[in-house]
Amino acid sequence: MHRLLLWFKQDLRLDDHPAVHAALDADRVLPLYVLDPSVLQPTALGARRLGVHRARFLLESLTALDGQLRQRGSRLLVLVGKAEQLIPQVVEQLDLREVLTLEEIAPEERAQLNAVRKNLGHVALRELPGNHLLRAEELPCSLEELPQVYAQFRELVEQRLPVFQPLPTPANLPPLPENAEALYQPLPTLSHLGLGEPLSVPASAFPFSGGEPAAQARLRDYLWLSQGVREYKDTRNGLIGSEYSSKFSPWLANGSLSPRRVVAELRRHESQYGRNDSTHWLWLEMLWRDFFRWTLVRHGSALFQAGGLKATERAPRNVDQRFEQWCQGRTGMPLVDANMRELAATGFMSNRGRQIVASYLVNDLQQDWRHGAAWFEEHLLDYDPASNWGNWAYLAGVGSDPRHQRMFNALRQARQYDPDGAYVSLWLPELRSVPAHLRHTPFLLSHLQLDAMGYPRLQEIPETWKPYLPSAA
Incomplete structure (x- = not known):
């Protein structure tokens, strides 16, 4: 009897899942x-x-x-605790012979896999290819030779375009091990975990739910029904609504959606409707995600250090009340504050917003980038270690990019991407009474007016903002 444990982590789907496929040959399988x-x-x-x-x-x-598994004659066991303690206990209790899971790329997750393997003793822990777009054998060169700069990585990959053939969702799964029923309890709730229920926010740019069915529905909608992908390049710097970008990232981050499935569907779309700049741009973004993942595999914990991948660079190390004001969306710079309030209220922020607030924290407020990255880790729905820490290191000038810091002029960005102040009005209700042409520059109002609105005053106006101030000022 081949009896095994299928350990889910950041791969909460049945579609295109190598470990699920490997488990189909077993007599009994416990999904955990x-x-x-x-x-x-x-x-x-x-x-x-x-x-x-x-x-x-x-x-x-x-x-x-759990719902997907139940439709296929199985169900999900969710246990609360430490994997390195619980998995060996369950394996022993149910006399399981093997543990299947997907490989990990971040240092802490890899350390956990090793701890589980050690505690399993003679029972094998088999790792299958993880959530990369490109498998190790599909990389254009060895990991050590992989270019440190995205543009060169992309060029190499595009020289011989890989074909993605995702694995189908299985129709059925092997039955649960005998005696497994006794282990099941209701799935934990937010209150079990000591967390309150977040309020739903009508203005959220991500009004979708978690899980594979919602992810597949969004993929169908974006590529086939609304075909929003065909305008992606023109809309991707948007700030309001759910349609300015694909919104695949939260599902990709917890593995409800396979990156290989996304690109296979994208290629299918292009073969039917033709490739354009926008469909190509989505491919490039998927490739960025993979570039960050392979960078993390290569450099490991260096990515999480203050000096990042450039030990010589001096990124700021301060953390003072300006960091707290940034977190709370009370810096006095409306575009930064609006983005930070959207993040706190909904767990989501546009790609453009992320770059602006990160640059503002590092360059304008001179704060330690790692604290910003950690704040994003807690709050972002689509937090993924490789992309989050990779992007922050890149903006702080300690990534592997040859350029130094990526500095954004926040007021110029505001004029360009929120010209009528609609976005800041959405998230900063206290500024709705301010005339539209002053909504990005409330620091030009009198102390009395600002105090009455309860909005913080910016301490000093950077020289570089002068060209973007309203002409009357």
Whole structure:
């Protein structure tokens, strides 16, 4: 009797899942997810590793995965605790012979895999290819030779375009091991985890739920029904609404959606409707995601250090009240504050917004980039270690890019991407009474007016903003 444990982590789907496929040959399979409550505790950088928005999204995704498994004669066991303790216990209790899971790329997750393997003793832990777009054997060169700069990486990959053939969703799964029923309890809720229910916010740019069915529905909609992908390049710098970008990232981050499925569908779309700049741009964004993942595999924990991948660079190390004001969306710079309030209220922020607020924290406020990255880790629905820390290191000038810091002029960005102040009005209700032409520059109003509105005053106006101030000022 081949009896095994199928350990789900950041791969909460049945479609294109190598470990699920490998489990189909077994006689009995126990699908398991372990929720470690320590991710709810603050880390050395102050933030928690899992905040309320991603916790809600995770629980929705687990519920959806359980539903998908039940339709196929199985069900999901969710245990709360440490994987390295719980998995060996369950394996022994149910006399399972093997553990299947997907490989990990981040240092802490890899350390956990090794701890589980060690505690399993003679029972094998088999790792299958993880959530990369390109498998190791599909890389254009060896990992050590991989270009450190995205443009060169992309050029090499595009010289011999890989063909993606995702694995189909299985129709049925092997039955559960005998005696497994006794282990099941109801899935945990946010209140079990000591978290409150986040309020739903009508203005959210991500009004979708967690889980594979919602991810597949969005993929169908964006590529086939609305075909929003055909305008992606023109709309991707948007700030308001759900349609300015694909919004695939939260599902990609917890593995409810396979990156190989996304690109296979994108190629199918292009073969039917033709390739344009926008469909190509979505491919480039998927490739960026993979570039960050392989960079993390290569450099490991260096990516999480203050000096990033450039030990010689001096990124700012301060953390003072300006960091707190940035977190709370009370810096006095409306575009930055609006983005930070959207993040706190919904767990989502546009790509353009992320670059603006990160640059503002590092360059204008001179704060330690790692604290910003940790704040994003707690709050973002689509937090993914490689993309989050990779993007922050890049903006702080300590990534592998040859350029130094990426500095954004926040007021210029505001004029360009929110010309009528609609976005700042949406998230900063206290500025709605301000005339539209002053909505990005409330710091030009009198102290009395600002105090009456309850909006903080910017301490000093950077020289570089002068060309973008209203002409009357």
